[in-house]
Amino acid sequence: MKTRHRRFAFIALGIASAGLACAFVLNAFRANVMFFVSPSQIASHEETRTQRFRLGGLVERGSIARDADGRTVRFIVTDERASVPVTYAGALPDLFREGSGVVAQGRLGADGRFHADEVLAKHDEKYSPPQLERALREVRASADTNTGTRR
Incomplete structure (x- = not known):
């Protein structure tokens, strides 16, 4: 009989600890929202x-x-x-x-x-870094030169 009470006490303590941990986590989320x-x-x-x-x-x-x-x-x-x-x-x-x-x-x-x-x-979703824009312009310019097209 004693082991049954002890087991019940451990389970109850585990559930209470989990509930307290959840309460702390939810409170922290609410404070940071x-x-x-x-x-x-x-x-x-x-x-x-x-x-x-x-x-x-x-x-x-x-x-x-x-x-x-x-x-x-x-x-x-x-x-x-x-x-x-x-x-x-x-x-x-x-x-x-x-x-x-x-x-x-x-x-x-x-x-x-x-x-x-x-x-x-x-910035808007069309933003790209200046370095990338410069590289793309250079690639386009070299491709245009190779194909003979002009922009």
């Missing part, structure tokens, strides 16, 4: 102001302004239907420019301005 929000969703009040999220869209043309400290940048992110002003203090990625895609991570302030702590520039 970052939602992606568009300017239109912010305009329609679908976002929450207390939560960190990622704002994505295009950098509006003519909206980039740098503060006197040279570190703080203000710009507007748009999705062609709505716009959100963004403030960011830090180094911007090389691909960041007006009209390009951007993802900013941070919080929406009470003033309606998005305060970013990280900015990522996006």
